[in-house]
Amino acid sequence: MARHVILQFRPEKSRLRESLARLRAHLEALRPQAPEVVVLPETALTGYFLQGGVRELALTRFELLELLSQVHKELAWEGLLDVVVGFYERDEGAYYNSAAYLELPHRIVHVHRKVFLPTYGVFDEERYLARGRRVEAFNTRFGRAAILICEDFWHSITGAIAALDGAEVIYVPAASPARGFQGERPENVERWRTLARAVAAEHGLYVVLASLVGFEAGKGMSGGSLVVGPEGRLLAEAPLFEEAALLFTLDRERIPPVRYDSPLLSDLEAALPLLLPDLERVLAKEVP
């Protein structure tokens, strides 16, 4: 059992210090709720659309840890605090759209680098960023987890790899500009809800989506963060377009009975080796 909060956050655009001050104020407000894991959106401390400004605002993972440890210290937070946070990462000469799982105040548990960089329409990530190459689960003090960033999660294969690697929860920091206003919710928000439920139900795990809010030069980040349980049920959902803190307790004990009753993950584990030759074939573009 781990007490989580999804912090649906609005950064101070391109202003790291101001965003950290805002984060500190929100954590102070949440202190009575005693969260153990705080999940923040993609690019939470700078905003998403920076273009060439990435070069000026990216942090190394060690700088990120130092900045957030400082927040932990200033708050005089009692004990450890785990944080999942999206940030622009600098590593030697390369820049990534990354998300870290930190155990504050001292430990970098894992850093995931976004693999699928959207470069179409309003998105232009590959122009400014290098591509991550790994999807892997990792151990936290509360169990095994994986991180997928935004479009990473829109491809079913990444969730499958995370699940096969033992993830009980997939954290998904996202930044999704609202578009398609025909229905009850924007189309992109509907798509997130459908995907999150499908991936959670297929693999019998939790999906925790933390979605950015705030306008960035006309693009309105949609929010609508959510948590889906291993049965594929939507457990809680944050409002659209505005900051919110969504509290929930993640109960790993639900996972074994759900997977026992619906053993799709073990079916995948058994059948995937049979399909690998076909995967290799289609990737090689061979005609059967």
Added chain:
Amino acid sequence: MRILEAPKPGETLELNWALVADFLTRFLREELAWRGYDKAIVAVSGGVDSATTLALAVRALGPEGVHALFLPHRQSSPLSREHAHLVAGSFGVRLEEVDITPMVEGYAAQTPDLTPHRKGNLMARARMMVLFDKAEAYRALPLGTGNKTERLFGYYTWHGDDSPPLNPLGDLYKTQVWGLARYLGVPEVVVRKVPTADLIPGQTDEEDLGVRYLRADVILEHYLKGYSDAYLLALGYTEEEIRRVKERVNRTHWKRALPTAALLSSTAIGEFYLRPLDYRP
């Protein structure tokens, strides 16, 4: 056994107006806030676009946070004044009137060959000058009122009515503005009136454009989404309508862009040196 056929897929212009209104209200508040403004100023013409913009601004900032200007020329239709007052009154905003006739006629008197078209552009640019000056006086940010249809057609005066820094309606077609206007309570007489730039007596948008908005917007939406002409012809649109719409879009890409600067370096602004407009580290 029941035999069923899926309906023909297509695009709809009908939106969830409550959701759109909420989104655009937040857009105005947030985009004003980071620029350091809590007030907006709107030039109200008596037409549906500026009425809808005013309605959104009042939702976002309250009537006390919105200045409304009416900027007639002596040639403007008397109906424009009547409707501008009706709109401002409907949303509880005082309407300030500035007559642009002396500005426009001062130049016209020195320019005997001034055509009605050039004079229309002059009026639009005179309005822009007054709007920005009043904005400075009131510490209010000017809001644009242009819709997506006229932006795609280039049906406006460059650096005139397209110049305000924030434009809540810029991604809504004219027919969608009508839908949003009704949701926001814009007086029906304003929503239903024949659209006109009112720059030349007797002028109407649809005569200028040579196609009805209701038809142009459907063609535009399908064209922008990559549907073929054959698809549009099958929907009942004529070759002439399709040609006219595509031609207007493709003749005016320059008008939707900033002025062209010659590129000489690898730090050319907006070409190599790329920063979003809200970047302010």
